[in-house]
Ligand SMILES: Nc1ncnc2c1ncn2[C@@H]1O[C@H](COP(=O)(O)OP(=O)(O)O)[C@@H](O)[C@H]1O
């Protein structure tokens with residue numbers, strides 16, 4: 001970075017063209033264009049497609065309203081809409097209640113082992129949705145589900161206690177899957193509150209319930225509502241659970257309908273786009289209000305005192321109950337799903353645990369998986385995509401973030417919103433939009449790894465932005481100004497001062513994006529082609545082929561691999577001074 | 582009224598080790614008096630206050646208010662904070678941002694088990710809001726109050742239930758200097774008028790001196806001296822108190838003789854001999870530190886009659902408006918003297934110092950404290966007060 005801001009040097013070089021100036025605008029301009037390209041263009045093509053017939057070799061696309069007519073004229077659509085809402089609201093409420101209870105127990109009570117629990121709470125985030133759903137099928141299906149079989153044995157009936165193939169089953173599985181997220185958000189909300197606000201209520205004579213209801217809950221109301229909204233958005237865009245649990249019994253939601261419309265023969269891309277636009281409208285409203293609420297919530301958080309932790313509430317003997325809840329939760333969300341996968345991976349053909357089956361344990365499935373033809377390629381693809389997109393996203397968003405936080409450039413809020421826009425895209429909708437875009441705009445990346453790369457970058461851009469913004473806000477302006485006073489150009493300042501100071505946020509965001517990229521399924525499923533499969537796609541294919549045993553083996557390897565990766569990342573992160581990964 | 586006995590409270594720190602935040606704290610506060618816990622940041626004042634409030638559970642000790650024991654480790658009594666009925670003002674004020682001024686102040690009345698009518702509550706709330714001059718803002722959103730108004734609202738909320746005991750944790754430290762002075766008077770007036778038994782926590786010595794009936798100086802979890810403001814200031818029992826409360830000059834010395842007059846002795850220091858007052862029974866040969874406040878050193882250009890008169894030269898002068906600080910050089914030592922600005926002796930000229938023996942306090946050095954003894958005592962320059970929480 002030899003470019004020096006010429007205007008500040010006195011040794012005669014000021015006659016040279018202002019190279020530092022150009023360089024700065026080059027980088028900034030490049031980042032802005034990149035973001036606009038990734039965030040806006042797919043959206044445009046999605047809208048376009050929803051009003052046109054598919055373009056084929058013989059027929060050009062023509063304007064039509066048929067897609068919307070087909071989508072909305074049937075009575076099925078009402079069902080679809082109601083199903084989606086029921087599923088999403090149910091999931092949001094269930095995961096929220098569960099997550100809040102756990103967060104409260106963890107933050108405000110003296111439940112034993114709670115710090116251990118907090119450390120373990122990261123593990124459920126590692127298990128990909130598709131594996132979690134499959135393992136709950138093995139646990140809760142009416143015919144082969146272990147929970148049913150066990151209960152039937154105990155009560156000696158053939159009554160089906162638990163059926164995952166139902167709306168309630170879907171809510172149960174998806175709600176469990178999203179509860180760690182609710183737990184983390186509510187934990188943060190509890191922590192950001194000045195404990196003196198609760199203590200002063202206590203000193204005023206209020207009892208535990210009055211404090212919880214009149215102070216804690218009312219004060220957290222913006223946080224609560226924002227959390228519910230984000231969980232709702234996550235649930236309505238979730239794909240694995242509706243596809244694996246809903247479709248077999250005809251419970252359709254938006255995501256599964258989009259998927260079906262595309263996999264219909266001939267594929268109804270226009271219809272899928274019409275559904276996708278509706279879904280996008282719902283998630284947009286959700287995300288919009290969520291971000292409004294979050295910024296409104298900060299009105300309250302400005303009145304905090306010094307950050308001490310309140311004395312945790314003594315639950316007396318009840319603390320064994322709360323500890324029991326922790327253990328049960330951990331069983332349901334990590335231990336049982338993992339064990340059932342492990343069990344089935346050691347079988348030749350899937351069978352329920354029994355003495356006879358125990359005699360027949362075998363490692364064949366692992367042998368099969370390790371020699372599976374696309375295995376090496378898909379692991380490689382997953383890694384390349386995850387590491388590549390994480391790196392690019394973190395670098396690009398650091399510049400975006402600098403512009404948004406540190407400059408007064410007019411229109412920077414637009415840039416912020418643009419980079420946050422992909423937040424509203426459900427993975428499936430994003431996959432669809434990108435597919436349409438590159439089908440119509442052929443630059444030769446359709447069917448290659450690049451198209452998935454584009455999808456990943458778009459999808460996870462907002463996460464990178466969020467991590468970077470948090471640390472960017474903590475960098476004092478004078479640190480940068482003093483670099484400029486020392487004669488550093490913008491590029492040098494950015495590289496030598498800003499990026500090192502951003503490091504905690506950069507590393508944490510990078511780790512997070514690597515993990516979510518490796519688990520990614522719903523965008524990839526519309527974009528992969530032979531040779532560009534990723535690991536989660538291989539799992540999906542095995543499921544479609546009915547190779548449950550092999551799937552389980554791959555699942556076990558996948559979870560263990562991800563676990564090692566996360567531990568490694570945390571270790572590295574600690575060295576960089578990162579608190580959360 | 583309030584009796585705290587042998588109170589010790591501990592915290593686990595991040596590494597799981599135990600921090601002894603308050604140790605063996607014992608004091609009593611009579612009915613209607615204002616008692617202050619004074620000490621530097623981190624000495625355990627807040628911990629002691631929160632233990633009285635019931636927000637922390639001490640490890641051992643006993644706390645009784647008006648004859649009723651609210652905490653006792655030996656009798657295994659612990660009354661929950663919401664049943665103690667004390668009023669408390671937090672350092673951050675802890676005004677609930679989702680309620681308006683009236684609702685904040687009414688909250689303690691509403692959550693009481695004893696039911697009151699709306700009208701009754703309104704009367705009481707308005708009365709207390711009037712007392713703190715916030716009645717015209719009753720409908721204002723709490724987030725829209727200035728710092729001083731928030732502070733008064735916090736006070737109103739603590740007073741509305743007419744508590745037997747009022748606990749204040751650095752209530753003025755978040756205000757700017759001018760407002761702090763004014764609120765100091767307000768607080769004093771309110772406390773004296775309502776005869777509120779009050780425990781007041783502060784790190785600001787002038788606040789403590791101005792407000793209190795009695796002060797306890799704390800350091801590292803212990804109370805080191807309890808006394809009236811005058812006692813604490815004029816008769817510090819050890820170097821820490823002398824140093825922390827106000828500005829002082831320290832001179833190392835040895836007791837050479839005991840005077841006939843009760844409590845007085847002669848002390849030889851590096852710059853000369855003088856007559857001093859010793860609170861503990863003085864013994865010849867004992868090492869002491871002499872503490873002389875700058876305002877107790879009289880300066881004059883002519884030699885004056887009486888005991889404890891030395892000659893020095895003016896080394897530097899600082900004009901501070903209401904008074905003038907002189908640095909006077911005696912042999913190689915500098916002493917700080919605070920005099921009326923009318924004294925105009927120029928720098929470099931000789932000057933005479935006279936010190937009233939009553940104001941020269943000989944403090945016995947604890948035998949074990951080595952660092953204090955060996956340190957070259959140069960506590961002459963005015964000390965900068967620390968304003969950490
Ligand atoms: N909640 C807590 N957890 C752990 N240590 C604490 C806690 N509160 C206070 N301490 C420690 O106890 C000591 C006394 O603190 P405190 O009573 O707040 O001091 P003060 O109010 O006099 O400034 C300090 O060393 C502080 O670090």
Ligand SMILES: [Mg+2]
Nearest residue numbers: 623626627970
């Ligand atoms: Mg304190």
